[in-house]
Structures are given as structure tokens and as C-alpha cells.
Amino acid sequence: MDKYLKYIRTSIIGKITLVLWILILMLGIYCFSQIFIYLPTMIFIIAIIIFTIVVALLGFAHYKIPKVSLFLEIIVCICLIVGVFAVNKVTTFTDKITETNEVETVSIVALKDANITKEQSFDDLTLAYSQDDDSSYKHSTEILKENNKKVKTEKPYQNMELAYKALKNHKVELLVLTNIGKSDLSVIDENYEDYIQVILSKDYPLEKVTSQDVDISKEPFTIYLQGADLSSGDNINSTGRGDVNILLTVNPHTKKVNMQVIPRDLFVYIPCKDASSKLSYSGWWGGIQSSIASIEDQLDIKINYYAKINFNGLMDLVDALGGVEVYSHYTYDAGEYHFEKGYNHVDGQKALMFARARKMLPLNERSRGYQQMELIKAIFTKFAQEPTYNHAMSVIDSLESNFTTNLPKEDFFKAFQLVVDLLPELQTMENHSIEGEYQWHYDEVRTNYYQYYFYPADGELQAVKERIDYVINGK
Structure with missing residues (x-):
């Protein structure tokens, strides 16, 4: 010593x-x-x-x-x-x-060309709100009070369409915009975001999503994959339209996997509104907890976890992987991009177009579902085959602000190991979509609204449930 x-x-x-x-x-x-x-x-x-x-x-x-x-x-x-x-x-x-506290963002908006700012006085301005949305008036009052603002008049309109027209025609200067309002405007004017700007806003917390935990390395489970079409500027914890809805069921013991697309326009019960409308609106109005509840009610199944990504996240993820090789079931053009039947190399922007294109495909929404599942396979394949340090860090950067899940942190390594182990099954499994037809129907949530909804053919939902149960039960 x-x-x-x-x-x-x-x-x-x-x-x-x-x-x-x-x-x-x-x-x-x-x-x-x-x-x-x-x-x-x-x-x-x-x-x-x-x-x-x-x-x-x-x-x-x-x-x-x-x-x-x-x-x-x-x-x-x-x-x-x-x-x-x-x-x-x-x-x-x-x-x-894993901070899964979703929020509804309520905004007071104005036309961009009105040159209204949050610093100015609102004393001479009129605020419009929709009577179809119970919470819009209450929330707008809170937002104004918290920002020490007063308006000249608060003017109710029967629905969002009339309130939006009043704003566009300069009959009012301000408009209360909730998630229900956003879903209405997406039908009335899909380019509405080009004309308005947010003046004031506030986030209202929604019910926290509760997972139904299992040991994913040993027990079967179902995870809900949602591609959220969020408004520009919204963070990943904002509620948004569930544009992509996929159920991934895995049995780690039997090495069986099932992937199922659920149509976004499926007419479903929406618990948070105690009425029925499109599945995509369920997430917009009540967050991902509402989407999960709607799917569980429709299919009589249990969903253990969810993973939610916005479209920016999808593009960034594919770019972080250096692009992916995705299989297309069709030859077609979408925007400025061309896809051949067979394997196509896609970057982030092209991958997004691949996942969203439908009108030029032979089966429309069903065809899009097939393409979306192929893209998920391609992403899993690329990451599992090349799990390098640089890829891992790039993927983390791409997802940090664009992805959220209620899968416990301690299960992340298990999930990655499952992807690697089940890669052959993922690459060869069949793609399943739901057959049915679109029908014109009134909206049970909003007054005087009629839209096209997807109604499954007889026995289709039962077939989906049976395929999921087949994997869960290890048959």
C-alpha cells in the first residue's frame, strides 16, 4: 500500500x-x-x-x-x-x-388579412361562435378574461358554417375555434388554415389514456397505430383527426401477427359525444382515448396500447432511415410522384404521398389501407435490418416532437426485439381491409350536417374480430 x-x-x-x-x-x-x-x-x-x-x-x-x-x-x-x-x-x-396528457386547443382566430394582433384592444371587435359546440362560448370567455380582453359583442351562430362565412365576409372580426369547429371547417373549406391566424389560444387537458398492460415479451397484445392529421402548429399531444387507423395484434409466443386497417370514415359510436359519427372525428373531439373506445365498441375487442404519429413525424422518420423500400400494389401517379407496382424507394415526402393517396387507386379507401400497411412493413424492415447508432439517434430526433405512446418505457427494448424477431412474419403477413360502401347520412353530433360514411358489409366486422382473436388465442 x-x-x-x-x-x-x-x-x-x-x-x-x-x-x-x-x-x-x-x-x-x-x-x-x-x-x-x-x-x-x-x-x-x-x-x-x-x-x-x-x-x-x-x-x-x-x-x-x-x-x-x-x-x-x-x-x-x-x-x-x-x-x-x-x-x-x-x-x-x-x-x-410517454407524456400522454392530450389537450384540446381552443383558439380565437381572425382572418390573416385583417391584421389583428393579440396586443391590440378588442373593444371594437365582434366575436362569433357556433351554438353547435357547447364549450365554445365558455372557453372563449375564459381565454378573453385570462388575457384581459373584452369584445364589443359576442355573436352566436347556429353552426360553424354560418360563423365561418360571417368571418370570411367581414361581418365579424373574431371566431372561436374548437376541435369540433376544426372538423366542421375541414368539410366546409379544406384550405381554411390558409386564411386564418390564431390570435389567442389555450390548451384544455383531456382524460388520460389508461393502458391495459401485459408482458409484451410473453403475452399477446393489440396496439392501435394512429396517424394524426394535426393542424399546422399543433403539438403531438393536441387532439386531431385520426386519418390513419391500424390495429397491430401480436402474439410473441406463437410468432403470429395481424395488421388491420380500420376506415377513417367508419360510422362509429363516439362515447365523449354519446352519439355516432366518423371514426376520424372521435379522435378530434375526444382525443385518442375516444378513438380507442370507439374501435373497442365497434369490434368488441381490447386494445392494450397506442402509438400516435403526425404526418411531419412520418416524413422525418423515413428520412432519418435514409428512405425505405415500399411495395406498391398498383401503378399510379399521385401529385408529382409516380409509383410502379412492386418495390419503390421513397423518401419522407414521397412516403407521405404514398400513405395518403386514395382517389386515384382502384378501391379508394381500401386500396389506401393496403398501401399504408406496406409502408409500416417497410419502416419496420429498414430499422430492424440496420439498427445502427446513427440510425437510432436520427430516429429519436425525428420522433421526439412528432410521436407519443402509452407503452411503458421498460417495454421499449422488448418492443424492438419483437420487431426483429417477427420481421419474417411482418414481411409475409396478409393485409386485411374492410369491405363495405359509402352512404349519405346525417351527423348525430352536429345539427343539419350530412356526410358520406363508411358502412361495412355484413359479417365484415365479425371477420375482423375473429382474425384478431385468432392471433390472441394462439391458434
């Missing part, structure tokens, strides 16, 4: 290697404290044992062969610093995407 202490006092290399050794120990302890929830117990124990052996050998080398120890400790330190960066990035990412 005396020789060692003398060595530390008199040797510069000894001092440096000791400091580096202590730094390695601290960095290692920090990394393990952050990642233990993500790794299976056995892998974590093996990693701890390997790290302990490395630290012990470096401690021995630091005294016996200091120059070699210095070189090795520098290498290990660099690796651990990179590891700390990666660990911090992963933990920040998982914390953010």
Missing part, C-alpha cells in the same frame, strides 16, 4: 490514470442507473459483470502498466462519454413521448 501511495504522489501518469479510472467508474454507474429499466434483467446483469471486470483490470493496469492503462482508459472514457450522451438522449426522448 505504501508503494502504491508513493507511486501516486510521484508519478504524473499515475495521477492521470487514477483520475480517469474514477471518472470511468462514475460514468459507468450513471449509465447503468439510467438504462436499467430498459434492459432485460439478464442482459443488465451481464453488462454489470463485464463492466466490473473492465474496471478491475484497468485498476490493476493503472499501477502495473501505467502507459498501457492510460491509453485504454482514454478509449473507455470516450466510449462512456458517447454512451452518456446517448443515454441522456434516450431518457429525454422516452420521457417526452
Whole structure:
């Protein structure tokens, strides 16, 4: 011991290697404290044992062969610093995407060419709101009060169409816009966002989504994949139209997978409104919890988890992967893009067009469903085949503000391992869509609204349930 202490006092290399050794120990302890929830117990124990052996050998080398120890400790330190960066990035990412508190954003808007700002007085302005939306007047009053604003008049209109026309015709200067209002305007004028600007807004929390947890490495489960068409500027926790609705059912024991597209225009019961309308509106009005409840009610199934991505996230994800090879069932043109039947290389923008195109496809919505499932397969395939550090970091960057899920953080590694293990099944499984027809029908939620809704053919919903149950029950 005396020789060692003398060595530390008199040797510069000894001092440096000791400091580096202590730094390695601290960095290692920090990394393990952050990642233990993500790794299976056995892998974590093996990693701890390997790290302990490395630290012990470096401690021995630091005294016996200091120059070699210095070189090795520098290498290990660099690796651990990179590891700390990666660990911090992963933990920040998982914390953010599992914050599943959805909000409804209520806004007071004006025409862009009206040059109205939130700093000016509203004393001479008239505020329009729709009587079809019970909460619009109450929320607008709160927003005005919290911002110390008063308007000259608050003018009710029978529905959003009349209120929006009044705004466009300059009969009023301000309009209350809730999620119901956004869904109305998407039918009245799909380009409405080009004409309006948000002056004031407030987020109202919705009911938190509760997961039905299982051990996904051992028990079958169903996850709801939603592609949300959010308004520009909305964050991922804002409610939005569920434009893409896919159920992915996995049985890790039998290695069976089923993927099922649910039409966005399916006429479903919407619990938060105690009435029926389009499935896509269920998410807009009540958040993803409402979408899940509508699907569970329609199919008589249980959904364990959800994953929600917006369209910006889809584009960024595909670009982060360097593009993907996606199979198209058809040859067609969509916008400026051309797709051949067979495999096509797509970047983010082209992938979005691939997922959204429908009018030029032979079966319209059903054909789009087939294409969407092929895109999901392509993304899974690319990431599972090339799980590099750079890909992982790029994927995290692409999803951080565009993705959310209620899958527990400790199951993320299991989920990735499942994708790798089930990749052959994912690539060869059949795509299923629902046959049916569109019919003109009144909207039970909004007065005097008629739209086209999708009604499944006899036995179609039962067939969907049976396919899901087949996988769940391990047949």
C-alpha cells in the first residue's frame, strides 16, 4: 500500500490514470442507473459483470502498466462519454413521448388579412361562435378574461358554417375555434388554415389514456397505430383527426401477427359525444382515448396500447432511415410522384404521398389501407435490418416532437426485439381491409350536417374480430 501511495504522489501518469479510472467508474454507474429499466434483467446483469471486470483490470493496469492503462482508459472514457450522451438522449426522448396528457386547443382566430394582433384592444371587435359546440362560448370567455380582453359583442351562430362565412365576409372580426369547429371547417373549406391566424389560444387537458398492460415479451397484445392529421402548429399531444387507423395484434409466443386497417370514415359510436359519427372525428373531439373506445365498441375487442404519429413525424422518420423500400400494389401517379407496382424507394415526402393517396387507386379507401400497411412493413424492415447508432439517434430526433405512446418505457427494448424477431412474419403477413360502401347520412353530433360514411358489409366486422382473436388465442 505504501508503494502504491508513493507511486501516486510521484508519478504524473499515475495521477492521470487514477483520475480517469474514477471518472470511468462514475460514468459507468450513471449509465447503468439510467438504462436499467430498459434492459432485460439478464442482459443488465451481464453488462454489470463485464463492466466490473473492465474496471478491475484497468485498476490493476493503472499501477502495473501505467502507459498501457492510460491509453485504454482514454478509449473507455470516450466510449462512456458517447454512451452518456446517448443515454441522456434516450431518457429525454422516452420521457417526452410517454407524456400522454392530450389537450384540446381552443383558439380565437381572425382572418390573416385583417391584421389583428393579440396586443391590440378588442373593444371594437365582434366575436362569433357556433351554438353547435357547447364549450365554445365558455372557453372563449375564459381565454378573453385570462388575457384581459373584452369584445364589443359576442355573436352566436347556429353552426360553424354560418360563423365561418360571417368571418370570411367581414361581418365579424373574431371566431372561436374548437376541435369540433376544426372538423366542421375541414368539410366546409379544406384550405381554411390558409386564411386564418390564431390570435389567442389555450390548451384544455383531456382524460388520460389508461393502458391495459401485459408482458409484451410473453403475452399477446393489440396496439392501435394512429396517424394524426394535426393542424399546422399543433403539438403531438393536441387532439386531431385520426386519418390513419391500424390495429397491430401480436402474439410473441406463437410468432403470429395481424395488421388491420380500420376506415377513417367508419360510422362509429363516439362515447365523449354519446352519439355516432366518423371514426376520424372521435379522435378530434375526444382525443385518442375516444378513438380507442370507439374501435373497442365497434369490434368488441381490447386494445392494450397506442402509438400516435403526425404526418411531419412520418416524413422525418423515413428520412432519418435514409428512405425505405415500399411495395406498391398498383401503378399510379399521385401529385408529382409516380409509383410502379412492386418495390419503390421513397423518401419522407414521397412516403407521405404514398400513405395518403386514395382517389386515384382502384378501391379508394381500401386500396389506401393496403398501401399504408406496406409502408409500416417497410419502416419496420429498414430499422430492424440496420439498427445502427446513427440510425437510432436520427430516429429519436425525428420522433421526439412528432410521436407519443402509452407503452411503458421498460417495454421499449422488448418492443424492438419483437420487431426483429417477427420481421419474417411482418414481411409475409396478409393485409386485411374492410369491405363495405359509402352512404349519405346525417351527423348525430352536429345539427343539419350530412356526410358520406363508411358502412361495412355484413359479417365484415365479425371477420375482423375473429382474425384478431385468432392471433390472441394462439391458434
